[in-house]
Amino acid sequence: MSKRKSKETSSVNGECISQVQRILRERFCHQCPNGKLFGVQLQYKHLLELLKRTTIHGESNSALIIGPRGSGKTTLLNHVLKELMEIKQVRENLLQVHLNGLLQTNDKIALKEITRQLQMENVVGDKVFGSFAENLAFLLDALKKGDRDSSCPVLFILDEFDLFVHHKNQTLLYNLFDISQSAQTPVTVIGLTCRQDILELLEKRVKSRFSHRQIYLMNSFDFKQYLRIFKEQLYLPAEFLYKPFIQKWNKNVQSLSEDRTVQDLLQNHFHCSKDLRSLHMLLMLALSSITVSHPFMTGSDLLEASRLCRMDSKANIVHGLSVLEICLIIAMKHLNDVYEGEPFNFQMVYNEFQKFIQRKAHSMYNFEKPVVMKAFEHLLQLELIKPIEGLPVRAQREYLLMKLLLDNNQIMDALQVYPNCPTDVKQWATSSLSWL
Template sequence: MPKRKSEDSHMPMGECISQVQTLLRERLCHQQLPQRPEGVDSQHKHLLELLKRTAAHGESNSVLIIGPRGAGKTMLLRRVLAELLVEDDVQKTLLQVHLNGLLQTDDRIALKEITRQLSLENVVGDKVFGSFAENLAFLLEALKKGDRSSSRPVLFILDEFDLFAHHKNQTLLYNLLDVSQSAQTPVAVVGLTCRLDVLELLEKRVKSRFSHRQIYLLSSLTFPQYLKAVRALLQLPDPGFPDATFRRDWNHSVEALCEDKSVEDVLRRQFNSTKDLRSLHRLLMVCLSRVSVRNPAIKPVDLQDAGRLLSADAKTNVLHGLSILELCLIIAMKHLNDIYDREPFNLQMVYNEFKKFLQRKSHSMYNFDQPVVMKAFEHLQQLEVIRPVDAAASRAQREYQLVRLMLDHSQIMEALQKYPQCPTDVKQWAESSFA
């Protein structure tokens, strides 16, 4: 079968698809964020002025950027740094040290990373320092070019700032903030964190050295802006894509996709769940993986399937592999939760509830012996569908061990709808409001 070709550039369809995959995968996998964050002009101006005072005038500062994941903290800082480094003087003198609380898990590792990023390994050599403060002071001193006025400004960026508060004695934070408060070396400490209560984590001596400057970011993204971001992520660039006809057809299909009601429902659910553009990138990436010569555009069904795949509940999926007996035990636990207002229960209570169902409502179920029921109960515990209330409960006799169900009503009902060949009376039992 000959390859299909586009009308005006004579590029084979397979090559067009390959180019689309390459271009959009790079865009989505590298998570290219918008050039300028929207709705944060005052925060942008505040941070830019603050860092400019350190970079250009040698004034030390400390500031925290606080906001939920996906609010644009990193994007704001990245944009401010890009504007700051446009100036030649700043670009030549400003040094940056990037630390992350997930990677630099103690002060020794953090200090090693600071030394590496400042390229001072040869200067430090085999020197032995009496304390962290002495080591840091030596590093900063090594950056001076002769007199005190010619010290190079250093910007310390601490991502996951709250995790540094868990380091022993908060030595790193104390010393960095202490230097930023003194006039010895121009230092700016910028912390990024999701925790609103981050100041409560700091020791008194650390808190006293912090400037208490805080920049709050809350995602102000609206749904129309979110849809606009989807279009921007999927559309092919005008100059930049070699096949004009394919580009035109693809961009028309993206417009049609974004106007489809079912697609809008999927995107609205995603938007209401999280406004983080990185999760949108994951959703679109799943859709893009379906694009091929046979399917040369993203269709509404692709987006619906991707939405279902990414929003699939792991615990609900676990229930699909359970036996009917195990499913019945979960329904019995659901009823116990309803009756006793989510109080803990034990195997004996669950077994009694199950027996009541068999006696009153079921004509299709075999009456399992208690040892078999106990084995099924233990399997649910291994899957962590149920968990002991506390350590003391786990040591009690198995029939009387107090446990809690780790599923809610909606998860159980969703699993029952998808369970293959589930008996009708079991479904009816689950749907009934009484045991």
Template sequence: MGGVSFPREHGGGVKAWARGRWEEVLTVRGAAAAQSGELSCLMKRAPADDPARGAPHGLGSHTDSRKEAVFIMSKRKAKDINLTAGECLSEVQRLLRERLCHQHLPIGPVGMESQYKHLLELLKRTAVHGESNSVLIVGPRGAGKTMLLNLVLKELMEVDEAKKNILLVRLNGLLQTDDRIALKEITRQLNLENVVGDKVFGSFAENLVFLLEALKKGDRSSSRPVLFTLDEFDLFAHHKNQTLLYNLLDISQSAQTPVAVVGLTCRLDVLELLEKRVKSRFSHRQIHLLSTMDFQSFLCSVELQLSLPPDFLDRRFSEDWNAGVKALCKDKSAEAVLKKHFNSSKDFRSLNMLLMLALSRVTVSNPAIRPTDLLEASRLCTSDAKANILHGLSILELCLVIAMKHLNDIYDGEPFNFQMVHNEFKKFIQRKSHSVHNFEKPVVVKAFEHLQELELIKPMDGSTARSQKVYQLVKLMLDHTQIMEALQKYPQCPTDVKQWAASAFG
């Protein structure tokens, strides 16, 4: 939906950008053209001094004719061009990064035709006929809620009357964390900062009504329709008094201004979060989406995302690359990584991030994506934050964590307190006094409190009385694998501590 942006190194303009792209074409293909003798032949067909033919894009005369000739030649001779491995990989990186970073909409709403038709009809009533509506799009993450909305908006903007009248305001519950921030964002997106100025409003509703009144046309009798999209709709329900939702839905129920409110959420119980006064103003229209993709379709999507198009500059390299992608998708270790990702998230945005990290490991010495690249990319995408915290603990804190895990094994996961942990630690010190320093109890208490601040241990009740701190029951929030991995990666960890940990896990 966004506009095209041009690289700054070419000045940012259309002409400068096109000129830069033609220079790249000349650099890569000029030698092959000169050898074939076709370049000079084609240049005769486009005289340098003929402005009508020499500057078809308004980019110049003589130079542009030559570049146009090279372009024609390149189409005919594309199959014969052999680029170096470095040039091919640079082009692959550019092409696939653009594909993975920019979410291109599909041609049509495959698998969600009825939902598409329903939503398009609702928004057309607002954009064309001035009828207010509200609707919720509900579905799990990765089911296509945002894609469905964007497809409908794309179709809607092809209607002249809608394109001319409708205003779009996009809000996100992760960004607009309270109603004050949301109102500022509405003002910014409607370009009404100068209209609002330093005005002081008595209430949120008064401010919102003022904004919508300011959008009225010159005849003062009709307002421009406004479409509000609320991503992460359920988070707006946690705002104080749900003021934003109440006022938006209240306006959509009145005849003041044509307004459409479209909420997107992954929570099926979202209506239960709404206050009674808010729920009564909602139309109770819901569009449900379900993720029907299976793993084989997911693998096909991975192959499609990584494959090069048929018109790639070097045909031989393209064939080798695509064969490597097919082999990658059939490899058992790569399939296991993708299966794990599929089971955790079917969201294509997270898949594209995984593929982008794997693509970044491709070099001239390793000119294809390997299963190990996918494995490393998956490790970076799904790094365990708590396990990473363990790497920064002191030896004393690490010993306390091992003592807690030992208590978990002895008492079958029952909660424990500081005194029990300290007793377990003292037993270890008595056996291995030569390898670990015997810390004073206040120091051990401080280390225990630091673990609680890091949320590696969690209190079982709300008691925070200072005198009862050492007897407060807590629970360890780490498992066997996390602790053992941290010990393996911990720099200069004493051997006795590692052996104690191994014995603790039995």
């Protein structure tokens, strides 16, 4: 009987941990509909009032939400739309069109997507438009025929707005802003961008039709608020299924936030980036260590997660190189030290490598020149070295000037953990002599 009870307890614990991970992962990936906004209450109120004027009172408008990546532009808009959709009148009438500059790469593709999202294919029937202009004329005519009292409001959301600016003649933007200034179908255009100079990129005729409403998100919170965000992101909600577990988990989160080591770690993270997505990445990695046998997050989990976050991608590539390729990188390092960062070519690297072989008298490193060239080209493909821009490329491959994209610290750190690295190669890397 006791074994059976123990088995049941174990299964409950497993289910409990699964639920914890599901809830927190949804929150960290911004898939939680009840997620919180941090430090953007004024912007939230501004955007909400703006969209209410369109959806309830039939006013047309346009605005830009501007802020660095990860500042919460999309999250802010999603929260505002969620609150709007709780109003019955809005839920039944509002039409939304979502465009993205990365997907709709020209006005023709964007227009097809608008037609699809507005379900206007049925209106078109079997009619085939001959050109982009005819498609646009049909769409504009359909939008202009309405009036603010009887027409459904239309909300255009343009993500990566700055990419739409590069479309030919900015035709789509011109027409959308033009409609948003008219007193016909209520239309609001909301653009999301990380470009601070976005207005300078607009053509004069487009800029004149834009309302010049700009909502800035700048991640202005201090470390004290950042620490509070850290706790709130980890706290389990009151409606969590396993009630006894909530108190233990939340108490553990509180003690983590008071731990000096964790605070120092978070402070370093905060100074590197206020981007909440980087905090979510840190917490996501720490959460992956939670298991039935290790049910609570620890400072060690956060330290390991921080190490993974800061892991140097280029140094990781070095770990997978052959000994020959490592030798070429060390030769480049010595050339950089001697010539103070001046560009080098393959022949210079080869000569430096040959001097190392002669000094060590090792047949194991004695590769034919074409083999060494192949290894050099592989480093180029991996983008550990790159050609100097602006120089003529007619020169022979051996004499094309290159630049090393690794610094000395990256090279030495990578060598420390390189598996089975020959001792003499390590000694050559640490030597200040170049044998030129």
